[in-house]
Structures are given as structure tokens and as C-alpha cells.
Amino acid sequence: xxxxxxxxxxxxxxxxxxxxxxxxxxxxxxxxxxxxxxxxxxxxxxxxxxxxxxxxxxxxxxxxxxxxxxxxxxxxxxxxxxxxxxxxxxxxxxxxxxxxxxxxxxxxxxxxxxxxxxxxxxxxxxxxxxxxxxxxxxxxxxxxxxxxxxxxxxxxxxxxxxxxxxxxxxxxxxxxxxxxxxxxxxxxxxxxxxxxxxxxxxxxxxxxxxxxxxxxxxxxxxxxxxxxxxxxxxxxxxxxxxxxxxxxxxxxxxxxxxxxxxxxxxxxxxxxxxxxxxxxxxxxxxxxxxxxxxxxxxxxxxxxxxxxxxxxxxxxxxxxxxxxxxxxxxxxxxxxxxxxxxxxxxxxxxxxxxxxxxxxxxxxxxxxxxxxxxxxxxxxxxxxxxxxxxxxxxxxxxxxxxxxxxxxxxxxxxxxxxxxxxxxxxxxxxxxxxxxxxxxxxxxxxxxxxxxxxxxxxxxxxxxxxxxxxxxxxxxxxxxxxxxxxxxxxxxxxxxxxxxxxxxxxxxxxxxxxxxxxxxxxxxxxxxxxxxxxxxxxxxxxxxxxxxxxxxxxxxxxxxxxxxxxxxxxxxxxxxxx
Amino acid sequence: xxxxxxxxxxxxxxxxxxxxxxxxxxxxxxxxxxxxxxxxxxxxxxxxxxxxxxxxxxxxxxxxxxxxxxxxxxxxxxxxxxxxxxxxxxxxxxxxxxxxxxxxxxxxxxxxxxxxxxxxxxxxxxxxxxxxxxxxxxxxxxxxxxxxxxxxxxxxxxxxxxxxxxxxxxxxxxxxxxxxxxxxxxxxxxxxxxxxxxxxxxxxxxxxxxxxxxxxxxxxxxxxxxxxxxxxxxxxxxxxxxxxxx
Numbered sequence: 001x002x003x004x005x006x007x008x009x010x011x012x013x014x015x016x017x018x019x020x021x022x023x024x025x026x027x028x029x030x031x032x033x034x035x036x037x038x039x040x041x042x043x044x045x046x047x048x049x050x051x052x053x054x055x056x057x058x059x060x061x062x063x064x065x066x067x068x069x070x071x072x073x074x075x076x077x078x079x080x081x082x083x084x085x086x087x088x089x090x091x092x093x094x095x096x097x098x099x100x101x102x103x104x105x106x107x108x109x110x111x112x113x114x115x116x117x118x119x120x121x122x123x124x125x126x127x128x129x130x131x132x133x134x135x136x137x138x139x140x141x142x143x144x145x146x147x148x149x150x151x152x153x154x155x156x157x158x159x160x161x162x163x164x165x166x167x168x169x170x171x172x173x174x175x176x177x178x179x180x181x182x183x184x185x186x187x188x189x190x191x192x193x194x195x196x197x198x199x200x201x202x203x204x205x206x207x208x209x210x211x212x213x214x215x216x217x218x219x220x221x222x223x224x225x226x227x228x229x230x231x232x233x234x235x236x237x238x239x240x241x242x243x244x245x246x247x248x249x250x251x252x253x254x255x256x257x258x259x260x261x262x263x264x265x266x267x268x269x270x271x272x273x274x275x276x277x278x279x280x281x282x283x284x285x286x287x288x289x290x291x292x293x294x295x296x297x298x299x300x301x302x303x304x305x306x307x308x309x310x311x312x313x314x315x316x317x318x319x320x321x322x323x324x325x326x327x328x329x330x331x332x333x334x335x336x337x338x339x340x341x342x343x344x345x346x347x348x349x350x351x352x353x354x355x356x357x358x359x360x361x362x363x364x365x366x367x368x369x370x371x372x373x374x375x376x377x378x379x380x381x382x383x384x385x386x387x388x389x390x391x392x393x394x395x396x397x398x399x400x401x402x403x404x405x406x407x408x409x410x411x412x413x414x415x416x417x418x419x420x421x422x423x424x425x426x427x428x429x430x431x432x433x434x435x436x437x438x439x440x441x442x443x444x445x446x447x448x449x450x451x452x453x454x455x456x457x458x459x460x461x462x463x464x465x466x467x468x469x470x471x472x473x474x475x476x477x478x479x480x481x482x483x484x485x486x487x488x489x490x491x492x493x494x495x496x497x498x499x500x501x502x503x504x505x506x507x508x509x510x511x512x513x514x515x516x517x518x519x520x521x522x523x524x525x526x527x528x529x530x531x532x533x534x535x536x537x538x539x540x541x542x543x544x545x546x547x548x549x550x551x552x553x554x555x556x557x558x559x560x561x562x563x564x565x566x567x568x569x570x571x572x573x574x575x576x577x578x
Numbered sequence: 579x580x581x582x583x584x585x586x587x588x589x590x591x592x593x594x595x596x597x598x599x600x601x602x603x604x605x606x607x608x609x610x611x612x613x614x615x616x617x618x619x620x621x622x623x624x625x626x627x628x629x630x631x632x633x634x635x636x637x638x639x640x641x642x643x644x645x646x647x648x649x650x651x652x653x654x655x656x657x658x659x660x661x662x663x664x665x666x667x668x669x670x671x672x673x674x675x676x677x678x679x680x681x682x683x684x685x686x687x688x689x690x691x692x693x694x695x696x697x698x699x700x701x702x703x704x705x706x707x708x709x710x711x712x713x714x715x716x717x718x719x720x721x722x723x724x725x726x727x728x729x730x731x732x733x734x735x736x737x738x739x740x741x742x743x744x745x746x747x748x749x750x751x752x753x754x755x756x757x758x759x760x761x762x763x764x765x766x767x768x769x770x771x772x773x774x775x776x777x778x779x780x781x782x783x784x785x786x787x788x789x790x791x792x793x794x795x796x797x798x799x800x801x802x803x804x805x806x807x808x809x810x811x812x813x814x815x816x817x818x819x820x821x822x823x824x
Binding site: 143144147148151152153155157172204205206207328329330332333334 | 660661664665668669672676706709710713714716717718719720721722723
């Protein structure tokens with residue numbers, strides 16, 4: 001038995017030791033703590049992720065952090081959720097996964113963000129440096145795998161580099177043309193110790209995004225605009241990303257020039273504006289495609305002349321001089337010849353440009369476009385069973401075009417682009433470049449996290465929704481009242497449409513046997529509503545909007561409805577089917 | 579240290595490159611075959627094609643081909659400054675293969691600043707391709723600066739080491755060739771000589787060709803390295819003429 005004195009001494013020694021340890025702790029932090037602290041200091045509020053072996057130190061540091069972590073049910077879901085969050089808020093989306101399979105599951109999400117220029121930081125655990133390259137358990141060369149689909153990537157080799165790396169990664173992801181940046185953190189780097197010093201300056205001699213355009217180019221563009229008789233503005237996702245929607249509206253109204261949007265550009269110009277022509281390209285409106293085909297000046301703003309927009313590049317806008325405004329010099333002249341390139345941030349360039357322009361109006365051109373709009377509106381046969389287009393129109397009517405809409409990929413995505421009237425930027429969130437099925441539901445979760453007070457709809461197909469349906473549990477878990485509207489036709493609709501049109505109706509592997517989505521929703525703890533008749537449509541959507549739970553709407557629609565009009569792949573824009 | 583990828587480079591452009599590298603010289607105007615004169619003079623551009631600018635450039639300008647777009651295919655020598663970070667070579671090489679650009683050769687080494695490396699990339703393409711190569715390279719965060727040396731006067735060099743069969747009867751002849759090409763014998767074996775020679779690709783091709791009859795046992799060749807000529811900087815101060823004095 002110890003005497004009281006000994007006990008006292010022991011206690012005081014213990015106290016000393018812990019105090020000293022505490023002092024040392026204040027000076028030295030673990031790599032994981034530095035990582036999380038740096039993210040906090042950069043203003044990151046939410047991380048979407050999924051833990052695992054090599055990410056454990058990071059998750060341990062996250063336990064004490066004020067950062068809100070959303071546990072998705074699949075790493076791909078985490079990446080898409082971070083993507084949706086970033087697209088809705090404009091802030092960088094952060095996702096976190098472990099090494100090996102965790103990291104490779106992020107790949108589709110990273111590629112999706114890369115193609116649509118979304119600011120994202122993906123953090124992956126990695127096996128310790130000493131085990132790198134030895135085919136260790138759950139080892140994958142994720143920096144190598146993601147090399148072509150990231151704007152930049154880091155494999156951190158020293159704990160003391162973490163703070164600087166995080167700062168640079170967020171800076172690169174969010175500036176210039178945004179894009180995903182990957183940080184691979186070996187376990188010994190995250191569990192090693194270093195002093196935390198907030199990084200203050202960047203060391204990136206090779207990274208200098210051009211923001212202000214060359215005034216001479218802007219002047220030349222202005223001269224071309226003032227000379228043009230039949231101008232058309234072709235506005236892409238760059239308008240939304242750079243927040244140039246107001247400048248775009250001013251430009252269009254000043255010139256009385258019609259505006260057509262790309263898929264990702266929808267919402268960058270109010271869809272209910274008389275000058276709006278909706279979407280152009282493969283499934284664009286006829287009047288948008290006619291306008292592009294007959295214009296004498298095409299002003300491309302933050303768009304990249306994707307093949308789904310141009311069709312055959314040789315016959316694209318054949319009579320037009322082309323002004324191309326983009327922040328990425330590599331986009332200029334990549335797909336089509338450009339007459340007047342203007343490299344710079346779209347918002348700044350438009351401001352510069354507006355200063356040298358005077359109001360203009362070519363009545364004949366305006367009347368021609370109005371006539372096209374009247375003569376060739378988007379339409380479908382409303383008779384008979386439930387039509388997918390009618391569902392989108394009804395959702396648009398009830399939400400007054402103000403909901404945040406995400407989609408998967410396929411027919412439903414095109415119908416949403418055609419029949420939902422987007423009136424504000426960042427309200428349409430869809431995988432445009434990569435065309436990722438399974439994007440919509442996790443993205444909707446990210447959107448709802450970023451915009452908790454807004455109404456979020458994921459418009460889905462019965463095929464796409466099953467690619468990431470597990471994320472319904474995430475929505476239930478975090479009380480995120482997202483609404484999922486499944487346009488259920490029992491087919492991979494777009495595949496079936498192409499098989500009908502180009503493969504002689506040989507429906508190879510495109511018919512689907514589906515689960516009972518209502519029961520499935522209920523099993524996840526969400527609400528499920530099935531709609532089979534047009535009369536049930538409006539009340540069902542109302543019920544979903546008013547519900548505080550995630551709702552899955554299973555719309556049983558016309559099975560063989562096609563997306564029209566359609567420019568066959570590689571075809572000429574003004575020669576459309578339907 | 580040099581990391582060179584001529585083999586890798588060749589695999590990027592199957593069908594475009596002739597298996598016989600010397601074929602192309604036969605397409606040159608007024609080409610009459612290799613002789614001592616043009617082999618050596620090739621290395622002294624100012625003399626070989628006086629008044630027509632630097633010789634290498636002249637040589638390559640005359641060798642024109644057309645691609646499917648109708649653009650003129652031309653060889654360009656790009657000098658690319660990169661941050662000396664791990665993986666930077668993979669980023670650059672990956673970019674070329676991914677975007678379908680043809681690399682003829684790639685040489686990497688540190689510069690006077692240990693944090694910065696210089697890549698000398700020889701790429702063949704028309705103006706459109708070159709513009710894209712340039713812009714896409716610029717997008718890499720690790721790339722600091724790119725200059726297309728082909729637009730200016732520059733000096734370029736390759737180093738090759740050739741192990742050639744050298745029976746006593748042929749040694750004298752080989753050594754004579756070594757002399758003519760200003761090459762050096764760096765190793766002597768019982769039946770072989772190992773020779774190093776530096777110069778531009780024309781000279782090296784010519785040297786290789788002239789050794790071929792003796793039987794080449796092994797050949798290793800670096801990628802091209804290149805540097806702008808100095809007169810651009812010194813032209814203001816004094817009017818002295820820069821010459822290739824190798």
C-alpha cells in the first residue's frame with residue numbers, strides 16, 4: 001500500500017507529464033489534424049465521404065472537428081454529392097475516401113466533375129509510404145489512375161507539406177477553369193506529426209489563369225458584333241460558373257440577340273425570357289438550331305462546342321463568324337474554327353465588352369426567330385397514358401421553375417432540359433460532359449446539404465436511379481427531403497430510342513425488370529408514391545413537395561415515347577427528326 | 579541525368595515514321611547521297627546553308643509532309659520548363675498519348691535550378707496540332723514555360739553511343755570515320771569499338787549509316803536537347819556574330 005505522500009508525488013508527476021504532453025501537442029499536430037484544420041481554415045464546412053483502413057487517422061481527426069461529415073453509402077455517391085454541392089453553391093465540394101477500392105470508387109465522380117469543370121477536392125487515404133508500390137492490401141495508384149481526369153493531383157510525402165497542399169489544391173480547384181484536384185495522403189503522413197502553420201502564400205509558378213482579356217480582342221469582338229446583322233448568343237456552363245448571368249442578360253437585351261444554351265448552361269439565361277431559345281444541339285429546340293444555322297455571328301460564351309451541340313462541325317453555323325469567349329485558351333479552336341478568340345473570365349470579358357457596345361435591333365431577324373418559335377414549338381402527343389413530358393411540365397408548374405433540379409442521364413434528362421423552364425443559374429445540375437448515370441440522386445443530396453431551405457428534385461429514369469439507389473439511405477439518414485421523380489418506362493429509354501432509330505428496333509439488352517420502387521423507398525425509410533394515370537399527377541407532386549421526408553415518385557409512363565426533335569449523331573443541325 | 583524515351587516515342591506514331599530513318603533525306607532537294615562534305619558541314623549550319631538561317635531548321639523546313647487535314651506536318655522542338663515534382667514526366671507523356679500527339683523524342687534533365695527541370699520535346703504536327711500541344715501543356719500546373727525553338731535560331735544536340743564490330747582489318751577505317759565525324763572511341767574490346775558522337779540528328783544518322791557496313795552490335799541514343807542561340811540577348815551590346823563552334 002502506498003503512503004499518501006507517495007500518491008501525492010505520483011499525482012503531481014502525472015500532472016506534469018500530461019501538461020508537458022499537452023504543450024507538445026499544441027506545437028505538434030498529427031497530419032490528419034493538420035489536414036482537417038487546413039480544410040476548416042479554407043472555409044470547408046461539409047465533407048462527403050466513406051471511411052476505411054488507411055483513412056482512419058483522418059476520420060479520427062474529423063471526430064473532433066466542426067466540419068459536417070455526410071456518410072454516403074458508396075464512394076461514388078460521395079463524389080457526386082460533393083459535385084452537386086459545388087455546382088449548387090459555387091463552393092468547392094470535398095469528398096474523402098480510403099485507399100484502393102475507396103479511391104477507385106471516386107473515379108467516376110472525379111471524371112464527371114472534370115468534364116463539367118466543377119471545383120472539387122478529393123482526398124484519399126493511401127498505404128504508408130514504406131509500402132507504396134508493393135501491391136499492398138488496398139493499394140491503388142490513384143494519382144496515376146486519375147491523372148487524365150484531374151486538374152492537378154498531389155501525393156503528399158511529408159506531414160509538413162499537408163497545410164500547403166490543401167491550400168494549393170483548393171486554390172487550383174476553384175480558380176481559372178475549375179476542376180477536381182486529388183490529394184492522396186499515405187497513412188504515415190496522416191499519422192505523423194508536424195507543426196501546423198497556416199499556409200499564407202502559394203508556390204505555383206506554372207499556374208496563372210488568364211482572367212482579363214486582351215482589350216484588342218475585346219474591341220475586335222465588339223466591332224464584329226456591331227457589324228453583324230443576325231447575331232446569336234450560344235451560352236454554356238461557363239456563364240453559370242463565372243456568375244455572368246446578369247451580364248449575359250444585359251448583352252442579349254442590348255443587342256436583342258436570341259440566346260441558346262448548352263445543357264450545362266441552362267439557367268444561365270432565364271428560360272422564360274422572350275429572347276431565350278432554350279437548348280441547342282442534338283435534342284435542342286428546332287428554333288435554336290435554325291437560328292444557329294442561319295446566324296451571321298455566333299457569340300460563344302463559356303461553351304466548348306461539344307459534338308452533341310455542333311453535330312457535323314463542317315456544317316455547323318455555316319454562315320457565321322464565331323466569337324469565342326472562354327477562360328481556357330485550349331478550348332479556342334479545339335473543335336471548330338474560331339474567328340475572334342477572347343480568352344478571359346466570362347464575367348469580366350462581358351463587362352469589358354458591354355462598355356463598347358450600343359443598342360441594336362434587327363427587326364427582320366427578330367421576327368424570323370419569333371416566327372420559328374411559333375411555328376416549331378416543342379410538342380408531344382398529350383393523349384392517352386402518362387407522358388414523361390407532362391410530368392416535367394407539371395413539376396415545373398408547381399415549383400414555378402424555381403426548384404433545384406438534378407438529373408441522371410438519358411431520356412428523362414433531355415426531357416427535363418426541354419420542358420423545365422430554368423430561370424436562375426445553378427438550378428439545373430446534370431452530368432453534361434461525361435453523361436454519368438447514377439449522378440442525380442447523390443448530387444441532389446449534395447445540393448440539399450448546400451441549400452437546406454430549397455426544394456430539390458432528382459428527375460431520374462428507372463435505369464439510372466438503380467445505379468446509386470443506395471444513397472436514398474443517406475438522404476433518410478440526414479433528413480434531407482429530396483424528391484426523386486422516376487420516369488419509369490421499363491427500358492433504358494435512350495438506348496431503346498437509338499435501337500429503334502438506328503438498329504432496326506432490335507432492343508438488345510435495353511428492357512429492364514425493375515423492383516417495386518414504392519416498397520423500396522419505404523424499406524429505406526423514405527416515402528414512395530406510384531402514379532399511373534394523368535389525373536394522379538398533380539396531387540402526387542404536391543404531396544411530395546409538402547412532405548418533410550425524402551419521397552420517391554414512381555411514374556409509370558408511356559413506354560416507347562421518344563425524345564424529339566433529334567439531330568442524328570454527326571448530322572447537320574437544321575436537319576432534325578421529329 | 580537524362581531520361582530519354584525514343585522507343586516510347588516511336589510507338590506513339592505507328593505508320594507515320596519510316597523504319598529507315600535515313601529515308602527522309604532522300605526526299606531532300608538536291609540530295610546526292612552522303613559524302614564527307616555534307617556530313618561534316620551539317621554540324622556547322624551557318625556554313626552549310628549560308629543565308630538561309632540555321633541549318634537544322636532549314637533541313638527540316640525542306641522536309642515537308644501533309645497530314646489528313648491538309649496541314650503541313652513539321653517537326654517542332656519544344657523547350658519546356660517544368661517544376662521538378664514527382665510524376666511530372668508521367669503527366670507530360672500521358673498528355674501526349676491521350677490527345678494523340680506524336681512525340682519523336684523527349685529528353686529531361688535538371689536545370690541550373692534544382693527545383694526546375696527542362697524537357698526538350700520533339701513533336702511532329704501541323705500548326706493546329708502544335709497550338710493544341712502548346713495550350714494543353716500550359717494547362718498542366720507543373721509546366722512553367724514553353725518555348726517553340728523552331729521559330730528561332732537554336733542549337734540542338736543528341737548523343738549516341740555505338741558498339742560496332744571492329745575486326746583488326748577494319749579498325750583503321752572505322753577510326754578514320756571517327757575522326758571525320760569528330761566522334762570519340764570510349765571503349766575498346768577484343769572485337770568491338772564503342773564510339774560516342776554528339777551532334778544534330780542529321781549528323782548522327784549519317785554516322786550510323788556509315789558504320790552500318792561494319793555491323794552495329796548495339797546502339798543507344800539520347801533524345802534531342804536544344805537551346806536558343808545567344809545572339810538574341812547580346813545583339814544590343816555588341817555586334818559579334820554567334821557561331822556554332824562545336
